[in-house]
Amino acid sequence: MQVIGVIGAGLMGNGIAHVAALAGYDVILSDVALDRAQAAVRTIEKNLGRGVSKGIVAADAVTPALARITVTTDSAAFAAADLVIEAATESEPIKLKIFAGLVPHLKADALLATNTSSISITRLAAATDRPERFTGLHFFNPVPLMTLVEIIPGLATSDATKAAMHAFATKIGKTAIEAADAPAFIVNRILCPMLNEAIFALGEGVGSVLDIDAGLKLGANHPMGPLTLADFVGLDTLLSIMRVMQDATGDPKYRPAPLLVKYVEAGWFGKKSGRGFYDYSGETPTPTR
Numbered sequence: 001m002q003v004i005g006v007i008g009a010g011l012m013g014n015g016i017a018h019v020a021a022l023a024g025y026d027v028i029l030s031d032v033a034l035d036r037a038q039a040a041v042r043t044i045e046k047n048l049g050r051g052v053s054k055g056i057v058a059a060d061a062v063t064p065a066l067a068r069i070t071v072t073t074d075s076a077a078f079a080a081a082d083l084v085i086e087a088a089t090e091s092e093p094i095k096l097k098i099f100a101g102l103v104p105h106l107k108a109d110a111l112l113a114t115n116t117s118s119i120s121i122t123r124l125a126a127a128t129d130r131p132e133r134f135t136g137l138h139f140f141n142p143v144p145l146m147t148l149v150e151i152i153p154g155l156a157t158s159d160a161t162k163a164a165m166h167a168f169a170t171k172i173g174k175t176a177i178e179a180a181d182a183p184a185f186i187v188n189r190i191l192c193p194m195l196n197e198a199i200f201a202l203g204e205g206v207g208s209v210l211d212i213d214a215g216l217k218l219g220a221n222h223p224m225g226p227l228t229l230a231d232f233v234g235l236d237t238l239l240s241i242m243r244v245m246q247d248a249t250g251d252p253k254y255r256p257a258p259l260l261v262k263y264v265e266a267g268w269f270g271k272k273s274g275r276g277f278y279d280y281s282g283e284t285p286t287p288t289r
C-alpha cells in the first residue's frame with residue numbers, strides 16, 4: 001500500500017491523515033468543502049509542530065509529511081488509493097451515501113475501512129461492492145497521541161484484509177486489538193456508558209461539572225474528567241453512539257442522558273463547537289452550568 005484515502009477531515013480525519021503521512025504514505029484527504037480539508041491540513045501542521053516540541057516527531061519529518069497530503073472534494077480522486085478510510089460524521093445515512101458515491105471510482109483491489117465508533121461494520125460493508133475487503137478500523141482521539149486501533153472484521157471480511165489492516169496499524173505505529181462486530185465494539189462499549197452516566201449524574205445534581213471531573217481524575221486516575229472527555233469526543237458523536245447502542249440492543253441501560261440530548265439540541269457539541277459542558281472561548285475552559 002502506498003496511497004491512503006481519508007474521507008472526512010474533522011477531528012479524526014485530520015489525525016488519521018497526520019499519522020499516515022508521517023509514516024510515509026501519500027494521503028488524499030476529502031471533506032464536503034475544500035476549505036474544511038484545507039483547515040485540517042493547517043491543524044495537522046500545528047499538531048506536527050507540537051509533536052516536534054514534545055520530541056515525538058523529528059523536525060525534518062514535518063515538511064515531507066505535509067507534502068504527501070493532497071486535499072479534494074472529488075470522489076474520483078480516490079481512484080489512486082490502495083486503502084480508503086471513511087471518517088465522516090457518525091451517521092449511517094451519511095456513510096452509506098459516501099460509500100455509494102465512492103465505490104465506482106475505486107481500484108478493484110482497493111481496501112475500504114470505516115472509523116465508525118459504533119455502527120455495524122457488516123451492514124456498512126454489505127452496502128459496498130467489496131464486503132470481503134472491508135473492515136472497521138477504529139482510531140482514538142487525539143489520533144497522533146493515542147496508540148490503540150481496533151480492527152473490526154465484518155461477517156464477510158477476508159483473512160487477507162484483516163492481515164493487511166494489522167500490517168497497516170503496525171506501520172503507522174499503533175497497537176491493534178481485534179473486536180467483534182457488536183455495537184460500539186470494545187472500548188466505546190465500556191467508555192461511552194461511563195461518559196453518559198457522568199452526564200446523568202450532572203443532570204441529577206449529584207455533583208458540579210468541576211467536581212465530577214475532579215472526582216474521576218483524582219479518584220480513578222483518568223487523564224481527563226468524563227465531562228471534559230465528552231466535550232473532547234464531541235457531544236453529537238457521543239449521542240449518536242448511545243443511540244446506536246440503544247437501538248441495536250434494545251437495552252434501556254444505554255438510553256442517552258436527557259442533558260446530553262439537550263446540549264446537542266442546542267448545538268453545544270463540545271470543544272469543536274466552542275461550547276459544551278465547558279465554554280472554550282476564554283483562556284481556560286469554564287463550566288456552562
Ligand code: CAA
Nearest residue numbers: 047048050051117139140141142144145188223224229233
Ligand atoms: N497531535 C494532536 N493533538 C494533540 C497533540 C498532537 N501532537 N498534542 C496535544 N494534542 C492535543 C490535545 O488533544 C489537547 O488539545 P488543546 O491543547 O488544543 O486544548 C491538547 O493537545 C492537550 O495537550 P497536552 O500537551 O496537555 O497533552 P498531553 O500530552 O497532556 O495529553 C491526552 C493529552 C493524551 C489527550 C490526555 O489528556 C488523554 O489521554 N486524554 C484522554 C483521551 C481519550 O480518552 N481519548 C479517547 C476518546 S474515545 C475515542 O476516541 C473513541 C470514540 O469513538 C469516541
Ligand code: NAD
Nearest residue numbers: 008009010011012031032087088089090116117139141233
Ligand atoms: P467531526 O464532526 O469532527 O468531523 C466529521 C467530518 O465529516 C466533518 O468535517 C464533516 O464536514 C465531514 N463530512 C460529513 N459528510 C461528509 C461527506 N459526505 N464527505 C466527506 N466528509 C463529510 O467528527 P469526528 O469526531 O472526526 O468523527 C468522524 C468519525 O470518527 C465518526 O464516525 C466518529 O464516530 C468516529 N470517531 C470519533 C471519535 C471522537 O473522539 N470524536 C473517535 C473515534 C472515532
